[in-house]
Every structure is written in structure tokens, then in C-alpha cells.
Amino acid sequence: MTTKKKRPTLQDVADRVGITKMTVSRYLKKPEQVSVALHEKIQSALDELGYIPNKVPDMLSSAKSHAIGVLVPSLTNQVFSEVIRGFESVTEPAGYQTMLAHYGYSQSAEEARIATLLGYNVDGLILSESVHTERVRRMIKTAGVPVIELMDSVSPAIEQAIGFDNSAAALAMTELMISRGHHHIVYFAARMDARTRLKIKGYEQAMHKHHLEPFSLQTEEASSFTRGALLLRQALQQRPSLDGIFCTNDDLAIGAFYECQRQGIPVPEQIGIAGFHGHDISGAMVPRLATVVTPREEMGRLAAENLLARLQGSPIARQIIDLPFRLEAGESLRR
Amino acid sequence: MTTKKKRPTLQDVADRVGITKMTVSRYLKKPEQVSVALHEKIQSALDELGYIPNKVPDMLSSAKSHAIGVLVPSLTNQVFSEVIRGFESVTEPAGYQTMLAHYGYSQSAEEARIATLLGYNVDGLILSESVHTERVRRMIKTAGVPVIELMDSVSPAIEQAIGFDNSAAALAMTELMISRGHHHIVYFAARMDARTRLKIKGYEQAMHKHHLEPFSLQTEEASSFTRGALLLRQALQQRPSLDGIFCTNDDLAIGAFYECQRQGIPVPEQIGIAGFHGHDISGAMVPRLATVVTPREEMGRLAAENLLARLQGSPIARQIIDLPFRLEAGESLRR
């Protein structure tokens, strides 16, 4: 066998049966249009050759790929895994393949990823950010694919946005902390993005409203448990009198909590701690973490449903879909 | 403007300059072969029209996509996010797009995903499992794309495998637990797969060797913190005398630890707990978790390097690459 194996085409299958590839194509797409007499012959030829359907030729002529590009800042961030899960729970049964790409919170990387995805003729795009470069807007417009932006229901949408009100959520949690007697609250942020800025805005509004002085710490690294511990040490140095920590993410909050444990600082008596997103661990840990529960899977699901509807030709239903968040007080704030 | 916007092609750009698309194509791929006089004209035409490169035509004629299919059982499982991170740290600079798909630990779903990915003419495949259906092996063979299997260095590889020895790792941790005075050790598994079976084998070998009776609990759900807590309650009912828990994953272990806290069971005095994989949290929590540290990012990195080399035509370097694991004793076992 010196013949280099080449993947079989419809033509190969057709030759083996003695018909044209068109009939084989029909057998695969609309078998009721092919005589029953041929069914068995075609099927066995397909099996023997091990034919694998090839989407590419049709992508070329129809300019439709049945693939959707999904852009997230980070894959290791639990938040986006759950958004993706919700998204795929809808697109997968519908026969759409998702092409995932991540850009590490960098706008220029986002630009490059979008170009790549459009190079594969994706039928639609899901973005996780509401702030984009001019070139990104331009590319999306000339490509003519539907776009949905996630995670933020306040910023103006390119076409359609599905998210929640980050500022309002942060404000509500800050007020809850204040009402529980935590006044010297420090905000912990990780890599800065537009959404974090919105959260900080809400936090600062709440603090100002109660005549308290806001103070945020930030790191360039991705958020993690270890990073939360680090930030707590830093915060204790710079603001020894702090009695509350509000974190942009549950993992930072839990990392900060662990550091309190190590230093023998009682939580919530001396320091109250709150996180953001309400991941599984926040309800399992001891003490249960105060957190803002965000609709992660639902955002993904709704994004998928709206995008698919638009791919069928429906007009944009609602330009901005604002989903509710929920405060979970947990056991990490004073009573 | 009633003209429906259609994405511009090389032909559109060429028309605008008054040349053929071939020259524009050359300008993009090998600009040194195009006279400098044209550079500016072509570039401005590209800019004005907002040309977005289209990979599909070349995918059709060259049957190369510059995309690699990566199959993981689950996206929410932290383990695979880290493998993917390692993988992309190599493929992205090399200009390869990864097409991610997940199959929820189901072999039939894996089959379908592989067919889909091959339908997009991926240049290579990364699998996260070492056990596959006959049809999967067949498809991969007829498609003729290089394949690398991850996570397991013991099972025979289709072509090449990169992983570690799951049984040996589980055996080593079980022996560490036994040496620390934990004898009635229960194993917690989540969704069963080939790798979990290997780990259980190692655990049981260690137990038998020390004349101890192995006992495993398993759930059909995905592993999670909540699920770990649940399993601990179940285990205490079925084996009230247990004094050790070894979990297939850190999150199960930590969930079990939380449940101990809630029930006032001292860890590690009454119950020792060990996890698997060594995620960030295992080193941050109090007490630090005993765990098997696995080379997640490195597996991804090596998989990418080996796959790219093979795409350049190199032969398979080593059929099986066995990476070391490391035991981390933490503070959740007796001293």
C-alpha cells in the first residue's frame, strides 16, 4: 500500500455504487428523494469507505458554516465556562458548532481573534465585552454577521446585549455590607476591564452615599485564590483598620478569607467578606460566602436563543436584555 | 442602500485597483513579490473595503485549515482549562486556531464531535481519553490527521499519548495516607471514565497490599464542591468508621472537607482528606490540601509541540510520553 490515504469524497462513494455524487448527497440530506433500492447500496459504500461529511465546500458556496464564534477573555475564569455551558446547551442540539477563542483581556488580541473567526466564516459572534476598538466594529459590520455582547446590560450595544447591571449589583452588595456594620470596605480587583470599572463605580457610589471613603486594590494578574490572599496582606498594610472586603470575583474573596484564617482574623466579626458571581463553592464553604449571584448560564442560553432566531431571519427582539442578579448574604458578613 | 452588504472578496479589492486578485493575494502572502508601486494602492483598497481574509477557499483546495480540534470531556472541569491554556500557549503564536468541543464523558458524543471537527477539516486532533469506539479509530484513520491522546501514559495509544500514570499516582497517595495512619479510606469518584477506573485500581492495589478493604463511592453528576459534601454524608452513613477520604478531584475533596467542618469533624485528626490535581485552591486553603499534583499545562504544551512538529512532517518522536506527578502532603493528613 504505497498509495497515500486520502479522505474519501462523495465522488468516491458514488463511483463505487455506479451513480453520481449528487444522488449520494441527496441520500445524506433528503433520503426520501432517493429510491429505496439504492439506500442499501449507498449506505454500504459509505460504510466501507468510511466517508466523513465535509462541510467546507458548502461553507464556500453558501458562505454559511453552521459554526458560531464565541469570544471570552479567559477560559480559566469559571464565569465564562458556565456562560459557555449555557450557550452550548442550546446551540448543540440545533446543530451548531461553537468556535471558542480567548483574548486575555487585551483589545488588540480580541481584534485578531475576531478576524480569525470571521476567516472561518462563522455565522455569528458572541462577545464578552462591551467596549471594542473601531476596527472591531468595522469588521463586524462588513462581515455582516449577527453579534451579541454579554455580561453588561448598561453600555450601548453594537447590535444586541444580554447581561446585568454591574454597577447596580456592586452598589447593592456594598450597601448590604454597610448595613451589616462593615464601613471600612476595600475593593479587590484583578485584571481591569470595562466591567470591573462598572463594579467599582457602583461600589464607590455606595460608599460616597454613606460618606465613607472608597479604596480599591488591583493586580494585573488573573484573579485566583492565591491572588486574593496576597491582596489581603497588601490591604492590611495599607489600611490596617479595614473591616470589609468586597471582591470582583468569588475566588479572590475566598483567597482573602483563607488569609484571614491563617492570620487568625475572625470572619465576619473583624472583617466581612463578599464575592461576586455565586459559584458552587460559595454556597458550600464554611462560612458560606456573601456574594452577588449572577445569571451566568442564563446569559449563555439567551444569547444562543437570540442568535439562532436571528440566523433564521427574525429581527432583533430586544436590543438590551437586562437580567436580574441576586444578593446572597451567606455567613461571611456580620448579622 | 438597498444592496445587501456582502463581505468583500479579493476580487473586489483587485477590481478597485485595476489588477487581478492573484496580485492582491500575493501582496498579502508574499509582498516582496509585488512591486512597491502597487503596495500603497492595494493597501488602501483593502482598508477602504475592509477586507477580511477568508480561509475557507484554501481549506477546500489544500485540505488544510490551520485549525486543530481539541476534545475535552468537560469545560467546567478546571483540569481541562489548564490543559487548554498550555496547549494554546504554543499553537496560538504558531498561527493555529483551536476548535474546542466537549462531549460530557459520553463515547457516542465523542464520536459525533470528532465527526464534526473533521467536517471542518481540522489539521490535527487532541483527545482527552484513551478509550475510544471502533468507529472513532476508523474515522481518524481514514481522515488521516495526526492524533494525540492526553491524560494517560499507560493505555496503548492510537498514535501518540502524553500523560501520567494515573494508577501509580493514586497508589502513591493512598500509601501516603496509610503511612500517616489513615486506614479506613474511602474513594470518592464522580462521573466514571477510564482514567477514574485507573485511579481506583491504584487505590485498591495500595489498600490490598496493606490488607485494608477498599470502598468507593461514585456519583453520576459532574464533580463539584457541593457533590463532595453530599458524598461525605453518604460515606459516613455507609462506613461510619472511616478515617480517610481520597477524591478523584480537588473539588470533591474540598467539598468533603467543608462538610466535615459543618459536622464538627476534625480534619485531619479524625478524617484525613486528599484530592487530585493540585489546583491553585489546594495550596491556598486552610488546611492546605493533600493532593496529587499533575502536569496539566505541560501536557497541553507538549501535545501542541508534538502535534505541530508532526504537521511539519516530523515522525512521531516518542509514542508515549510519561510525565511525572508529585505528591503534596499539605495539612489535611495526620502527621
Added chain:
DNA sequence: GGGTAATATGTTACGGGTAACGGAAACTCC
């Protein structure tokens, strides 16, 4: 049995980049 309808298969063309080849113009050198 002649004509219409229904069914089954074949034929043609298309999509958009790029490899391979061809040819014209400009350049080089003695």
C-alpha cells in the same frame, strides 16, 4: 394509448483563494 403528473437521477455551475505555469517587460553584461 395518449397525455399529464409524479418520481428518480443526472448535468451544470458556483463559491474564493492559491499553486503552478506562462509571458511580457526591464535589466544585465560583454
Added chain:
DNA sequence: GGAGTTTCCGTTACCCGTAACATATTACCC
């Protein structure tokens, strides 16, 4: 100034599945 070389751009063909159209065959009806 003529032969060889280089530079630059154009032409052609190809990849493969499918929509649209054309044709062949059978079915049906009075």
C-alpha cells in the same frame, strides 16, 4: 545590441458539496 536573467503580473485550474435546472423513467387516468 542581442542573449540571458530577473522581476512582475496574469491565466488557468483546482478543491468538493449542493442548488437549480434538465432529463429520464414510471405511474396513473379516462
